[in-house]
Amino acid sequence: MQDYVEKAKAYWQKTTTLASQGYTFINQPRYHWLIRTLVVFLVTRFIVFIAAYLAEIAIPGVEGDAYYHVDRANIFLDVWARWDSAFYLNIIQYGYWFQPGYQSSVAFFPLYPLMMGIIEPLAGSYLAAGVWVSNLCLLGALFFLYRLTELEFGDAGAATRSIFYIAAFPTAFFFNAVYTESTFLLFAVGSMYFARKQLWAWAALMGMLCSASRIVGVIMWGVVGLEWLRAHGWTLTTIHRKESWQNLLKGLRTDYISLAIICMIPLGLFSYMYFLKHVFDDPVAFSTTQSAWGRQTVGPFVIIRRDTSALFTGNIWTGQIWYHIALDLLAFFAIVIATIPMWRRLGASYALYSLLCVLIPISSGTQSIIRYTLVIFPFFMMLGWWGRYQAIDRTLTIGFSVFLGILTAVFVNWIFIA
Amino acid sequence: MEQVAKFTLHNPSFKRTIVPLGLMVLALVILNWGLYHWLRAEDPTPIGYELPQYQPFDSDDLAGYVNIAGEWEVRDGTLVQLSPTGYDLIMAIPFDIAPDQPYEMTARLNFLSEQRGGGFVFNMAQATARQKSHMVRFNLDGDALYLIYGYYDDASNFTGQGNVRLDFVPTQGDWTALTVQITGETYQLLVNDVVVASQIPAEYRGGSVGLTTSNSQVAFDDLLVRAWEPTESIPVVEAQPTEAPDTPLDTPPTETVEGLDTTDTTTTRVFQDTFDAVGDGEPLWVPFSGNWAFETGAFVQSQADGYDFGAGYTGQSFTPPYTLQVTLQHREGVGGGVLFNMAQPNDKQQALMVRYGPEDGAIMWGYFDEGGAFIGVGNADVPVARQATHQMTITVNPDTYAITIDGQPVAQDIPANYKGGYIGLTASQSVVAFSAVEVLTESGTPDVTEQEFSAITGQWETVDGITTQTETAPADFIAGVGVFAEVFQVSVQIKLPEDPELSDAGGGLVFHMNGRDDPTQGHMVRFGNGGTELLWGRYDAQGVFLGEGGVPLELDNTQPHTLTLTVSTESYSIAVDDETLIENIPLQSTSGWMGLVSFRGNVQFSAFGLELR
CATH class of the missing domain: 2.60.120.560 (Exo-inulinase; domain 1)
Structure with a gap:
């Protein structure tokens, strides 16, 4: 009997030591980017998956055969195909189609459906492939965002908060869905990270993929270009100084190869445009078809004035309010206001990226701005930095989490959010 | 001031440049291969059909x-x-x-x-x-x-x-x-x-x-x-056939149209406009669609392309029975006619219409519903209308109306979906000159004793002649009577609930309401507080009741009590159980729709009587 006790004690001591050793090992600062990102990813995705499942089975949603269900046999997966998801599933199964005046699939860029197609043999279905692609890209995006935030602020806490805020943002359920938010975010933040590390070819690779996933991806060309200028001593704030221009000339002479590589970023967009020209004789068919969604490019001021006034036509006390317009406008103004400190703290490239990411879509409508906000990673970097104040951190944590749950339930039940 | 950063040149290296460039080429190859071999549909442009x-x-x-x-x-x-x-x-x-x-x-x-x-x-x-x-x-x-x-x-x-x-x-x-x-x-x-x-x-x-x-x-x-050409003739329709005359229309009828018994009553002209004197009364005609202009002796609608152009007369509304006579001449196309029993003089919504069309030699009738959509009720052949002057006579009774064209009856006993209101003129696909409009009434109008009530608010149901409002929330619930009137006497028997929990219930009448189902600006008189008071007042434009007076009562709630209102052009009086209690209460409006009102619930209404004067 005595032997057993001793052996048990020894085993306990040994395993305890191993556990503590393991904890000490993984808690080293050099692994924070990996461990914290994984924890944030797994915790938030687990909660969102469960919340979506519960919302689907517990809340009676909008019914009707027009509200499709791709896989009723697997609710965990089915809830992630709503609204525009059908276009991506349709593209990879049947190819692109375009008819002027109609909501055509050419509005949706090819990278995401291609990635779905590549993964589908492993995933078992296009829907599962889409969910896998979205989640894996989110994980990669969180890695890059953590490293980028840490690079800019030199603060692991700010980096951790940034990735938590973006993963728990009220519309972060789109990162799970058959939508391009995760893919675009991965390549945008990756491109910026490599640009800040002055790894121009890597930045161009990520930027090129970015431009093949959404029309606004092409702005990475300008963003990385601005970073190249900054790296060579030319910034907007030193534009009046002679040395600034001398440095630029020197850079052009000695590092023109990098600049040429950066200029390859739009190749993703150009490839898609050439395809559209070749097949449909309309290289900007993705823009032509926007009118079928009721989008008309009339400029941001007209749109904001129109939609702001629309907000006040109903009785807010009886619920007669365009709530998604309210959310979209709230997100828009938050981003625009945040670009000022963003410019000062992170630089012109970050501010330019953020501003263009909302100004381009809002030129034709406020619709879905709350979703587009997800990919404006500098906004979340700033929130991570400001979150060092406990009051801000708790407010954002609680507010984002609660609204993430609500909007997830709304989305899976076929009520339009963004 | 920001310090100018020193630039650092990166020499191309395998890991920093060659590998990502190779990956970029690979990615572009996959992207383009995927686009042309995977994402290109076999038939990328859906078939688009063409007419016909x-x-x-x-x-x-x-x-x-x-x-x-x-x-x-x-x-x-x-x-x-x-x-x-x-x-x-x-x-x-x-x-x-x-x-x-x-x-x-x-x-x-x-x-x-x-x-x-x-x-x-x-x-x-x-x-x-x-x-x-x-x-x-x-x-x-x-x-x-x-x-x-x-x-x-x-x-x-x-x-x-x-x-x-x-x-x-x-x-x-x-x-x-x-x-x-x-x-x-x-x-x-x-x-x-x-x-x-x-x-x-x-x-x-x-x-x-x-x-x-x-x-x-x-x-x-x-x-x-x-x-399709909108000018194409619409197939002749008989949606809900009404009683058309059996005798051919080219044979002059020998019997008068039902509705007004001209042998027993005295006909009185209560309105006439021959458009002789420009500026005399014309402001009271309000066009709401089409091109309308006054000429000496005519009111002309001149827009030939389009349907259901109209102008209403705002000066007066009319309570059935009455006879509307319009003299008109088509200058181009065929489609002139009349609107009557209109809820509003400046809108065709909720109005009855009779007009020529859809093709020459035909006349059609029906009504515009709450959304302004025309609901055809019937049509009939008539002599060709073009260029000649015609007289269209509509004999409007409380529940039905009859149509006479140039003295010949066309249809009768057509159900009148709307009862009483304004009159107007209309034209479709035609230029029409209206040269005379007149309204005739007769003395000795029949009493209205049986009405169908339509709930505006609350829960109303009628069983065996007793109409009960059952919603018990503390608010006024109103049912429309469907009658538009100006001078009349109306009475109703009201029995308040005996239930102690509804001891503050009340019931009464509303009149001169803004619309058939809109009680705003209507006058209201009702028993209140379980029959311990009589109160009166008016709903404002927002539907808020503004009290104007009240007197104490001691009603026995085990019995019904009769509330009678006698309404003239400028004032009204109130009688309870045939005893006049209040007289000469001034009116704020001169005509409108009628209704029942119940405060709280389980209030019973019976023996509704209406005498139009």
Whole structure:
């Protein structure tokens, strides 16, 4: 009997030591980017998956055969195909189609459906492939965002908060869905990270993929270009100084190869445009078809004035309010206001990226701005930095989490959010 | 000031440059290969049909058809939607019809299940979704068949534009023809070649069309989509046949039209306008559509292209029975007529209409519903109208009306959906000069003793002649009587509840209401607080009651009590159980609609009596 006790004690001591050793090992600062990102990813995705499942089975949603269900046999997966998801599933199964005046699939860029197609043999279905692609890209995006935030602020806490805020943002359920938010975010933040590390070819690779996933991806060309200028001593704030221009000339002479590589970023967009020209004789068919969604490019001021006034036509006390317009406008103004400190703290490239990411879509409508906000990673970097104040951190944590749950339930039940 | 950063040059290296460049080339190869070999559809441009298009469904070939929802199959030469459940199951047919292209869509429908939910989708913004499109379909509600119509908005939510109750329910095997005729701005609906609704505003225009079912198995056949000229004659219709004269119209009738017994009563002209003196009374005529101008001796509508142009007379409303006589002459086209029993003088909504058309030698009648859509009730042949001066006489009784053209009866006992109101003139597809309008009434008008009450607020039900309001919340609940009046005496027996928990209940009358179902600006008199008081006052424009006076009462709630109001042009008096309590209470408005009011619930109304004076 005595032997057993001793052996048990020894085993306990040994395993305890191993556990503590393991904890000490993984808690080293050099692994924070990996461990914290994984924890944030797994915790938030687990909660969102469960919340979506519960919302689907517990809340009676909008019914009707027009509200499709791709896989009723697997609710965990089915809830992630709503609204525009059908276009991506349709593209990879049947190819692109375009008819002027109609909501055509050419509005949706090819990278995401291609990635779905590549993964589908492993995933078992296009829907599962889409969910896998979205989640894996989110994980990669969180890695890059953590490293980028840490690079800019030199603060692991700010980096951790940034990735938590973006993963728990009220519309972060789109990162799970058959939508391009995760893919675009991965390549945008990756491109910026490599640009800040002055790894121009890597930045161009990520930027090129970015431009093949959404029309606004092409702005990475300008963003990385601005970073190249900054790296060579030319910034907007030193534009009046002679040395600034001398440095630029020197850079052009000695590092023109990098600049040429950066200029390859739009190749993703150009490839898609050439395809559209070749097949449909309309290289900007993705823009032509926007009118079928009721989008008309009339400029941001007209749109904001129109939609702001629309907000006040109903009785807010009886619920007669365009709530998604309210959310979209709230997100828009938050981003625009945040670009000022963003410019000062992170630089012109970050501010330019953020501003263009909302100004381009809002030129034709406020619709879905709350979703587009997800990919404006500098906004979340700033929130991570400001979150060092406990009051801000708790407010954002609680507010984002609660609204993430609500909007997830709304989305899976076929009520339009963004 | 920001310090100028020193630049650092990176020499191309394998890891920093060559590897990512190689990956970029690989990514571009995969992207382009995928685009041309994977994402390029075999037929990337869906078939777009062109007008005209006839589809007998003789083959399985439905190339280009887009199954948005439902189980659609070609069977036995018809296109069948097999799913008996599910709303808005749509088979879209891609067209690219121009927004200003008038067109017609027609098909035959055979209902294979109990429900009758089959119809069309048209003016679809896209052939892949119902978002931004119009819809019309049959709908069985109880034993009654309706045609409902409206549109799906930007968010695919359905907004109804109206419905028409049809006088038949097809059985299995019966084929029913549904037609929608679309102009640029409006559309009209025909069932079995009968116009049942017209002048419905088109929220969306052009695009594609489709077939739809809701909770029904329906077979469609002989689908025809073709360009259509709005000036094409609409098939002669007899939607709900009314009693037309048996004698040929070219034989002068020998009997007078029912409604006014001119032998026993004295006819009085209460209104006349011959448009002789320009500026004399013309401001009281208010055009609300079309081009109207006063000429000496005529009031002329000169816009020949368009339907249901109108002008109303705002100076006075009329309570049936009365006779409206209009003298008119067509200068171009045919389509002149009258509006009467109008809820508002500046709007065709909720008004009865009789006019020439849809083609020369015919006259049609019906009414405009709450949405302004015209519901045809009937038509008949009349002598050709063009260029001659004609007299149109409408004899309006409390529940029916009769039509006489040039002294010859055309139809009689036509149900009057709306009772009392303003008069107006109308013209469609024609230039019409109206040279005289007059309204005649007679003395000794009949009493109105039996009315159907329609709930505006609250829960109202009538059993064995007793109408009860059962909603017990502490608020005024109102039911419309459906009578528009100016000078009258109205009475009703009211029994308040004996239940102690409803000890503050009350009941009474409302009159001079703003609309048939709009109590604002109406005067109200009722028993209050369980019969311990009588109070009166007025609802303001927002519907808030403003008290004007009250007296104590001691009513025995085990018995009904009679409330009588005698209303003149300037004041009214109140009597309870035939004893006049209050006299000469000033009026704020001179005419309007009538109703019952119940404060809280279980208040009973009976023996409603109305004497128009």
